[in-house]
Amino acid sequence: MRKAMPAALQQPISLIGRELINDLSALPENEDIITDFLLERLQRGQIYTWVGSLLLTLNPNNEISTSHLYNSSEFNKYTNISDIYEANPHIFTVAAKAHYNLTKQFGKSCQVIIISGETGTGKTYNAFKCLQFLGAVNKNSVQPSQDICTYNTMIKITDACRLISAFTTACTEKNEVSSRHGQLVRLHYKGGSTHSLVVYSYADKDVREKLLENIFQMIFGLANAQLETFYLSKDDCYDILSVVDYTKGTYYQEGFRDTLQALDISGFEPDQQNQIFHVLALLIHMGNIKFVKNGETCAIDLSSNKSKEALKNTCTLSSLTEDTMIELLTTILINPQSTWRKHTSYHRHLVTVDACRNRLHSIIRHIYDLLFRWILNHINDTLSLQQEYSQWLGILDIFGFESFDKNGIEQLCVNYANEKMQQYFIESYVENSHKDLQEEGFITNCNSLNTINLYKKRLNIIEENLFLTLNDACQTPVGINMSSIIQLTCKNLNNVQKKFLSEKEGNFIIEHYSGPVAYSIEDLLSKNADKVPNEISLIFNISRNKFLRSLINSEEEQQFTVKTTTKKKTMLAKLKYNMDTLIKELSKCDLHYVRCVRPNRSINNKWDRKDFKKQLACIGVFDALPLVKCKYPIRLRYRDFYLRYSKKNTGYKTTSRYVTNDCQMQNIHKTSEIATHTKFILDRESKKSNNSEEEDEVFLTNSLLKNKEVHHSYFATKSKKDVKDVNSIENSFETRSESKNNDTKMKQGVLKKHLGDITLHISSTNTRYADNDDEKIWSIYYDAERNFYTIRINSCTLFYKNGILSRRCLAAIPIRMHTRITCLTNSHIVPRSALPQGLQDCL
Ligand SMILES: Nc1ncnc2c1ncn2[C@@H]1O[C@H](COP(=O)(O)OP(=O)(O)OP(=O)(O)O)[C@@H](O)[C@H]1O
Numbered sequence: 001m002r003k004a005m006p007a008a009l010q011q012p013i014s015l016i017g018r019e020l021i022n023d024l025s026a027l028p029e030n031e032d033i034i035t036d037f038l039l040e041r042l043q044r045g046q047i048y049t050w051v052g053s054l055l056l057t058l059n060p061n062n063e064i065s066t067s068h069l070y071n072s073s074e075f076n077k078y079t080n081i082s083d084i085y086e087a088n089p090h091i092f093t094v095a096a097k098a099h100y101n102l103t104k105q106f107g108k109s110c111q112v113i114i115i116s117g118e119t120g121t122g123k124t125y126n127a128f129k130c131l132q133f134l135g136a137v138n139k140n141s142v143q144p145s146q147d148i149c150t151y152n153t154m155i156k157i158t159d160a161c162r163l164i165s166a167f168t169t170a171c172t173e174k175n176e177v178s179s180r181h182g183q184l185v186r187l188h189y190k191g192g193s194t195h196s197l198v199v200y201s202y203a204d205k206d207v208r209e210k211l212l213e214n215i216f217q218m219i220f221g222l223a224n225a226q227l228e229t230f231y232l233s234k235d236d237c238y239d240i241l242s243v244v245d246y247t248k249g250t251y252y253q254e255g256f257r258d259t260l261q262a263l264d265i266s267g268f269e270p271d272q273q274n275q276i277f278h279v280l281a282l283l284i285h286m287g288n289i290k291f292v293k294n295g296e297t298c299a300i301d302l303s304s305n306k307s308k309e310a311l312k313n314t315c316t317l318s319s320l321t322e323d324t325m326i327e328l329l330t331t332i333l334i335n336p337q338s339t340w341r342k343h344t345s346y347h348r349h350l351v352t353v354d355a356c357r358n359r360l361h362s363i364i365r366h367i368y369d370l371l372f373r374w375i376l377n378h379i380n381d382t383l384s385l386q387q388e389y390s391q392w393l394g395i396l397d398i399f400g401f402e403s404f405d406k407n408g409i410e411q412l413c414v415n416y417a418n419e420k421m422q423q424y425f426i427e428s429y430v431e432n433s434h435k436d437l438q439e440e441g442f443i444t445n446c447n448s449l450n451t452i453n454l455y456k457k458r459l460n461i462i463e464e465n466l467f468l469t470l471n472d473a474c475q476t477p478v479g480i481n482m483s484s485i486i487q488l489t490c491k492n493l494n495n496v497q498k499k500f501l502s503e504k505e506g507n508f509i510i511e512h513y514s515g516p517v518a519y520s521i522e523d524l525l526s527k528n529a530d531k532v533p534n535e536i537s538l539i540f541n542i543s544r545n546k547f548l549r550s551l552i553n554s555e556e557e558q559q560f561t562v563k564t565t566t567k568k569k570t571m572l573a574k575l576k577y578n579m580d581t582l583i584k585e586l587s588k589c590d591l592h593y594v595r596c597v598r599p600n601r602s603i604n605n606k607w608d609r610k611d612f613k614k615q616l617a618c619i620g621v622f623d624a625l626p627l628v629k630c631k632y633p634i635r636l637r638y639r640d641f642y643l644r645y646s647k648k649n650t651g652y653k654t655t656s657r658y659v660t661n662d663c664q665m666q667n668i669h670k671t672s673e674i675a676t677h678t679k680f681i682l683d684r685e686s687k688k689s690n691n692s693e694e695e696d697e698v699f700l701t702n703s704l705l706k707n708k709e710v711h712h713s714y715f716a717t718k719s720k721k722d723v724k725d726v727n728s729i730e731n732s733f734e735t736r737s738e739s740k741n742n743d744t745k746m747k748q749g750v751l752k753k754h755l756g757d758i759t760l761h762i763s764s765t766n767t768r769y770a771d772n773d774d775e776k777i778w779s780i781y782y783d784a785e786r787n788f789y790t791i792r793i794n795s796c797t798l799f800y801k802n803g804i805l806s807r808r809c810l811a812a813i814p815i816r817m818h819t820r821i822t823c824l825t826n827s828h829i830v831p832r833s834a835l836p837q838g839l840q841d842c843l
Pocket of ligand 1: 047058060061062066399401
């Protein structure tokens with residue numbers, strides 16, 4: 001059960017100024033209010049919102065222009081950000097915070113920005129914005145005297161990521177440029193600037209039947225003459241490009257120009273670029289090969305011109321004979337590695353067209369995979385400058401949750417990866433927050449533990465029941481009826497487990513965190529087996545194409561992909577291994593979460609609120625919110641707090657002052673003494689000089705703080721009705737000006753006004769009085785719209801609202817300060833004894 005919120009924090013939102021709120025934790029825990037609020041923000045072009053320390057981003061869906069969010073002034077604003085913990089919600093803030101923590105050595109030496117959400121919600125877009133921003137920061141931090149190579153590193157890195165993206169995106173039902181791969185871009189830092197890049201590939205989707213962006217680009221981007229050298233033509237029809245939108249030629253041409261530029265910048269020589277296109281052309285032709293049944297066996301369909309032509313071009317581009325290619329595609333070489341028993345090797349014919357087709361596509365996929373990894377290795381070799389440093393900043397962009405009308409193993413891989421990441425988020429963020437809050441005494445019990453258990457159970461069933469069954473089935477040499485295996489697996493589950501995994505009409509249904517998804521079992525085994533023919537390297541080793549040969553033999557040399565040690569190399573086993581490795585890596589890092597959602601329109605063109613709420617629930621916003629509401633939106637580690645305010649201390653005079661109940665001022669010399677007089681809040685607002693004698697001083701005491709037993713002291717917000725008569729304050733200031741020569745009390749420079757149970761004291765020693773009676777030294781202005789007072793004292797401006805007197809324009813959400821007597825080094829809680837003089841900056 002959570003502790004009741006302080007009354008001041010439960011006031012109606014309208015009083016706080018809804019349009020100023022940028023953190024969901026300031027709103028009541030009501031899904032409808034949150035939905036309205038976010039959609040309102042979206043209409044205003046505010047696509048970013050804090051959920052405590054999480055950043056929530058809304059995909060503007062091409063309806064709202066967001067260019068203003070990423071223009072050069074925004075870059076400058078965030079690259080020169082001074083107050084990293086209180087900055088507006090923006091992807092740049094998250095990047096700046098991670099960069100700040102890394103370079104100032106706050107927290108761990110590895111900082112990772114995790115961007116997640118369903119497909120098409122804007123993960124890749126935001127990951128690029130992060131990179132661009134870090135590029136701008138890097139540019140600022142690199143001294144002109146530094147190596148030009150270092151100076152250009154970030155430009156190269158951004159282009160390299162663009163290149164990787166071109167090789168890993170494809171058009172899907174929900175996103176034209178959907179990532180088909182999960183990558184962790186690691187920017188290695190030395191001396192505050194990026195020195196190298198390493199891109200780790202953690203999970204690839206099954207790209208067999210997918211259309212890869214770069215292949216489109218190539219077809220549209222290459223000149224006709226160059227296409228002819230690869231036996232391609234813009235007018236011909238290629239199966240691998242069967243759903244290409246030919247009206248988008250210009251778009252792909254532009255993409256190709258970017259890819260070429262990225263290839264140049266990433267250090268690919270023209271002949272290497274040509275080799276890449278050569279291999280892509282080979283794959284396009286291979287995709288056109290068709291098979292027919294030929295008696296008991298199968299053969300390549302030579303009666304179709306398209307298929308015949310494809311075979312011819314495939315052989316020419318791979319420099320292999322037609323016989324070799326036919327043998328590779330229609331037979332299996334048994335015992336291929338045998339050298340001493342060579343006579344025992346023999347070819348077994350494939351007997352079904354499907355088997356031949358699966359074999360062809362696994363070869364296409366394998367070669368494409370090898371090409372991509374070769375490119376990745378090349379980029380990493382060029383940009384890692386042969387060195388990795390212990391400090392790095394990572395951006396993790398992993399493909400988003402998918403649920404289409406028909407889902408296969410590809411969606412299973414994607415959704416499992418998302419399930420795993422979500423479980424990790426719930427475990428690392430929600431569970432840790434829960435522990436913190438419990439330790440700090442804010443909550444005694446919390447429902448979030450049930451949520452965590454739910455995630456664990458579901459993942460356990462996917463991994464232990466489903467994956468193991470599918471992997472075992474792949475290893476079995478005899479034919480298997482997958483439908484009955486799935487039925488049996490589901491039948492053996494207990495009632496709780498059945499909630500997560502069930503079987504219906506030949507499909508199996510997983511109740512994911514994002515809702516149920518039905519997966520077809522068609523092709524499940526063949527695709528999961530991911531059987532790359534063992535003889536592929538033997539056959540391509542006799543090719544006269546040197547690049548192809550080296551590519552096929554390069555598998556063992558690849559460094560930046562996670563290698564599975566498991567003997568059962570099924571697709572699901574590899575994926576599980578990769579995800580486990582990734583999570584192990586993440587557990588060593590400080591994590592910054594960015595959660596992406598995409599509001600969609602329903603048929604009547606209104607926002608689909610149901611879907612929007614579902615997305616918010618799925619990415620964990622509603623799980624995190626109750627915890628976030630208990631925590632403070634701004635949480636500084638003790639060390640950060642100390643560094644920040646101790647600096648402020650040295651800038652000020654050494655003597656602090658506090659006000660006792662009867663407004664006497666005393667000097668104190670140790671900050672620790674402040675702790676015993678917690679009424680001290682605001683000091684020295686005038687900036688005239690360091691000479692304390694000439695300065696005005698403003699104090700605010702709050703009777704709420706008188707009680708020393710109050711452990712969680714907070715600077716309470718109070719509703720407007722609690723503030724009594726504002727005019728009377730103004731009047732008293734006027735009176736003070738007028739009676740300056742007569743009133744001895746005024747000469748002592750103390751003004752006191754009771755506002756409910758808050759007392760505002762304004763004191764002045766040696767105050768500079770007005771030279772003439774018309775000059776107003778004090779003024780109070782009430783801003784009715786935003787419900788706060790602006791107090792001007794000489795050149796100094798203060799803001800007052802609901803009991804908070806602050807030097808800055810007031811924060812949009814209620815602010816509390818939590819203190820305790822002692823604290824751990826890494827605690828977010830400031831010990832009372834360490835409250836320094838610059839505490840007012842917290843406000
Ligand atoms: N902040 C934004 N401003 C403008 N456009 C955006 C923004 N975020 C997303 N988009 C648009 O949404 C499209 C889809 O985004 P993106 O490709 O980043 O989605 P994704 O979450 O990475 O999807 P997938 O998981 O399928 O890769 C982008 O092409 C872009 O046009």
